[in-house]
Each structure stands twice: as structure tokens, then as C-alpha cells.
Amino acid sequence: MSVLRSLTARLLAASLLGLGLLFANGVESSPARAMSVSPVYLDMVSAGPRSRADIRVVNRGDRPLPIEAVVSRVIRDAEGNQIVKRNDTDFLVLPMQAMIPPGGSQVLKVQWLGDPMIAESRAYRISVNQLPVAEPSGQTSVQILMNLAVIVHVAPPEGAPALELVRHGTASGRNGARIPTVTVRNPSNVHARLPDATLRLRGGGWRKVLPPQTLDALLGIGTVMPGQTRTFQLPVPLPDDVQSLQAQLDYQPPSRR
Numbered sequence: 001m002s003v004l005r006s007l008t009a010r011l012l013a014a015s016l017l018g019l020g021l022l023f024a025n026g027v028e029s030s031p032a033r034a035m036s037v038s039p040v041y042l043d044m045v046s047a048g049p050r051s052r053a054d055i056r057v058v059n060r061g062d063r064p065l066p067i068e069a070v071v072s073r074v075i076r077d078a079e080g081n082q083i084v085k086r087n088d089t090d091f092l093v094l095p096m097q098a099m100i101p102p103g104g105s106q107v108l109k110v111q112w113l114g115d116p117m118i119a120e121s122r123a124y125r126i127s128v129n130q131l132p133v134a135e136p137s138g139q140t141s142v143q144i145l146m147n148l149a150v151i152v153h154v155a156p157p158e159g160a161p162a163l164e165l166v167r168h169g170t171a172s173g174r175n176g177a178r179i180p181t182v183t184v185r186n187p188s189n190v191h192a193r194l195p196d197a198t199l200r201l202r203g204g205g206w207r208k209v210l211p212p213q214t215l216d217a218l219l220g221i222g223t224v225m226p227g228q229t230r231t232f233q234l235p236v237p238l239p240d241d242v243q244s245l246q247a248q249l250d251y252q253p254p255s256r257r
Contacts, residue, residue: 034059034060034061034146035057035058035059035060035061035065035067035100035128035130035146035148036057036058036060036148037055037056037057037058037128037148037150038055038056038058039055039150040148040149040150040151041150041151041152041153041221042055042110042126042150042151042152042153043153043155044110044112044152044153044154044155045154045155045156045157046112046114046115046116046117046118046154046155046156046157047116047117047157048157051111051112051116052109052110052111052112053110053152054107054108054109054110055069055107055108055110055126055128055150056105056106056107056108057098057100057105057106057107057108057128058100058104058105059100059101059102059103059104059105060103061102062102063102064099064100064101064102064133065099065100065101065102065130066097066098066099066100066130066131066132066133067097067098067099067100067106067128067129067130067131068096068097068128068129068131069093069095069096069097069108069126069127069128069129070086070126070127070129071086071087071088071090071091071093071124071125071126071127072084072085072086072087072124072125072126072127073085073086073087073090073122073123073124074123074124074125075123076225076228084125087124089113089114090112090113090114090122090124090154091110091111091112091113091114091124091126091152092109092110092111092113093108093109093110093111093126094108094109094111095108097131108126108128110126110152112154114154116157117156117157117158118154118156119156119189120156120159120189120190120226120227121153121154121155121156121189121190121191121225121226122153122154123151123152123153123154123191123223123225124151124152124153124154125149125150125151125152126149126150126152127147127148127149127150128147128148128149128150129145129146129147130145130146130147131145132145151221151223153191153223155190155191156189156190159188159189159190160188160190160253161186161188161190161191161192161193161196161253162186162187162188162190162192162251162253163184163185163186163192163194163197163224163249163251164184164185164186164187164249165182165183165184165247165248165249166183166184166185166229167182167183168180168181168182168183168201168245168246168247169181169245170238170245171233173233173235173237174235177237177238178237178238178242179233179234179235179236179237179238180201180233180234180236180238180245180247181231181232181233181234182194182199182231182232182234182247182249183229183230183231183232184224184229184230184232184249185224185228185229185230186224186225186226186227186228186229187227188226189226190226191223191224191225191226192223192224192251192253193221193222193223193224194215194219194222194223194224194232195212195215195216195219195220195221195222196212196251196252196253196254197212197215197249197250197251197252198210198211198212198215198249198250198251198252199215199234199247199248199249199250200247200248200250201234201236201245201246201247202245202246203238203242203243203244203245203246204239204241204242204243204244205241206238206239206241206242208236210234210236218234218235218236219232219234
């Protein structure tokens, strides 16, 4: 039995070590260190006042919080796969690193440094990463580090977003219920958000109007990049007697001032 207990202890220790390396590659005795970031989405322009923005990071824990900001470019290949690549040239983020006291906050100043006359919108991600803290000599424990991302879209100074309804249909939702789907295309050079539109759905005697505030709650950011076609599932259960669906899209671009 002692051999079995010894083997079990070694396997458990190895599993915990692997878990620590997977999550943090470091140490912390308390996983309660928490942070929040706002906003989670930045809508910027490559020239003018909107080429600058702020990100606020709050330390909700009871220990000092070291953070680092990392910028990445987000693009899609010909097959629609998302590619994320670190980018150190298009933005200036100050400070890049900071130590936030317990209950305190830090404002990160974000400034566009890229081409002021980009031809079409670009997508980025600013990751706010919690950094590991060195433990006192002789102390070891599992450290869980947080990583929060802010989605950033940068539009050109010239152009207006647009959305076209390509097709509509139905699909099976998570609980098996039939839900509407819409496929939209952005023919412009500026990114567009489906939650900036109003969708009108009808079939048989059933009608449903989804205004911008409802779409925002259902879909989140819901961005369609220039030249992109994207299908959205709308978590709105359809009545059983709705056999066919019709959809109308009313897109009103937001002000870019």
C-alpha cells in the first residue's frame, strides 16, 4: 500500500506541475487576483481625434497587479481562418507595463502610429496580460494569470460602412429550436457592425423586429470587415408553424465624428 500511495503522490505532483505550467508558468497561492478592462471594444479612425483612445484597467484584487499590454494584428486568410500576429509598430500604448495597487486603476493611452490614410479598416487586439510575480525565496505555489483582450477596429478617414443582406434561412439552436440566420456582406472599405442595423423578420403570421439595442445584446460586436461575407445565427426561437422566413435589413451607419 505504501508503494501505491507513493506512486499516487508522484502522479498528483506531476499533474499539478503540468497544470501550473499550462496556465501560468509561475506561482501564486491565491487565485483571487482579479482585474477588469474597459472598454472591451475600441472603434478608431486612422487620422483625427479618434486616432487616440483610452483603456482603463482596474485591480480588483488584494495584491499589487503587474500588467503588460501587447498589440496584435488580426486578419483572415482566403479560407476565412483568423490569423493573429503580434504588431509592435502600428500603435503606441503608454504605459506598456504598469504595477497597479490593490483597488487601484491604470489608464493606458492608445495612439495610432500607422498610415493615417489606410485604404480600408483593419482589426487589432490589445491584450492586457497579468505578469508573474517572483515569490519569496523557498516559497512555491500555482499561479493563475489573467489575460483580457480589447478588440480594436481602425477605419480609414474616408469612406462609409455599408451592409447588404445576401440571404436568410433557419438553423438549429443550442437547445434544438429553430432560429433565424442572416448572411450579410460589407461592400465598403469601412468595417460595419450588424448591431447598428434593424432586422425585420416575418413568416406566416409571425413577425419580429430586432432593433440595434436588441442585436447588440444578442450578438455583441458583430463586425463585418470590408469585403467580408458573414453569417449570423439569431437566438430567437421560431414558432413551429413558421415554414418559411423573410428578412429585411435596415442599416444606418453610425456617425464617425
